[in-house]
Amino acid sequence: KMSAYEAIRGQYHLRETIGSGGFAKVKLAYHGLTGDKVAIKIMDKKSLGDDLPRVKVEIDAMKEMNHQHICRLYQVVETDDKFFMVLEYCPGGELFDYIVAKDKLSEDEARSFFRQIVSSVAYMHKTGYAHRDLKPENLLLDEDQNLKLIDFGLCAKPKGGIDHQLFTCCGSPAYAAPELIAGKEYQGNEADLWSMGILLYALLCGFLPFDDENIASLYKKIASGRYDLPSWLSKESIQILDALLQVDPKRRITVQQLLTHPWLLKQENIPVDYSSKYKTFEHLDEDCVTELAVHYGQTKKEMKEQLSEWKYNYLTATYLLLLNKKTCNKPIRLLQQKKTLK
Ligand SMILES: O=C(Nc1ccc2c(c1)CCNCC2)c1ccc(-c2cn[nH]c2)cc1OCc1ccccc1
Numbered sequence: 001k002m003s004a005y006e007a008i009r010g011q012y013h014l015r016e017t018i019g020s021g022g023f024a025k026v027k028l029a030y031h032g033l034t035g036d037k038v039a040i041k042i043m044d045k046k047s048l049g050d051d052l053p054r055v056k057v058e059i060d061a062m063k064e065m066n067h068q069h070i071c072r073l074y075q076v077v078e079t080d081d082k083f084f085m086v087l088e089y090c091p092g093g094e095l096f097d098y099i100v101a102k103d104k105l106s107e108d109e110a111r112s113f114f115r116q117i118v119s120s121v122a123y124m125h126k127t128g129y130a131h132r133d134l135k136p137e138n139l140l141l142d143e144d145q146n147l148k149l150i151d152f153g154l155c156a157k158p159k160g161g162i163d164h165q166l167f168t169c170c171g172s173p174a175y176a177a178p179e180l181i182a183g184k185e186y187q188g189n190e191a192d193l194w195s196m197g198i199l200l201y202a203l204l205c206g207f208l209p210f211d212d213e214n215i216a217s218l219y220k221k222i223a224s225g226r227y228d229l230p231s232w233l234s235k236e237s238i239q240i241l242d243a244l245l246q247v248d249p250k251r252r253i254t255v256q257q258l259l260t261h262p263w264l265l266k267q268e269n270i271p272v273d274y275s276s277k278y279k280t281f282e283h284l285d286e287d288c289v290t291e292l293a294v295h296y297g298q299t300k301k302e303m304k305e306q307l308s309e310w311k312y313n314y315l316t317a318t319y320l321l322l323l324n325k326k327t328c329n330k331p332i333r334l335l336q337q338k339k340t341l342k
Pocket of ligand 1 (some may be wrong): 018019020026028039040041059071087088089090091092093140150303
């Protein structure tokens, strides 16, 4: 039986490890048929331990989301001992490092990033998911300084809908909403909006509104909802932070209200567009289907049937990467390579 690495090797050219976190390692790789760069997140099942269900949650969530500000999942390879997730290439690294490197961002640059964050969160909530771990470490930059949301391991798709009650306390304490750390019932979408307030504060100030080494005093500060307002903050920045960092979730601004908030409209006066610029999964792109059918010597009908199964195999990855090329007005060409379709 072929090992996962052998399967991956036939399809991708693996390069250096670009990051290794808790239970995952991220390697740079080139997709064989298009030559496009991708990131491959490799997780060992044993070291995942009881975090294993998080990976399945993340994979299922990412399969359902197709948005310009959400990191794209191209392919999943699962073996007895490993998971491989082939992901969108984000060479700009973490937004966290970007903010640290610049100390803090100008109001205009913070607005440009925050509009993208609002777009991804509004789309995610519309799709029925709450992220529950929004923070600058979970926002990556692509080569064009676009933000891509990652890490859906803690996300929730409440059965009764996005505004249904949740219980499990999770995410990073400094970004956690008061109702969440109080152990009360909470709504994932409302908790995400609080985390977005912390995120915006970090973008504008370069440090966190609530911070303390001691977790108990950190919780007290969060529950108080009182934070410093540095002198450089404009009146409007203070206003939007106040709307997001409301201790009472029922008084907190909603993501729909955020789309047309004056602070977000300040430069170009265009509401945040959270619709996906990609077509839905149902609509297969004719040009990409044709290129694939020719390459694999199949009819377009056969190729459409295979693609419509969305198996997240090499074919799914190749189709999505070709679609990317088309969206970026690059030629839809496959490199001649031995047939590796599994
Ligand atoms: O493409 C990704 N990362 C990535 C790729 C290239 C480079 C860098 C970073 C920065 C370091 N210098 C080399 C250039 C990349 C894509 C997706 C995911 C991902 C999606 N869900 N979960 C993880 C993670 C990724 O990485 C993590 C990372 C690695 C090094 C630092 C900062 C961040």
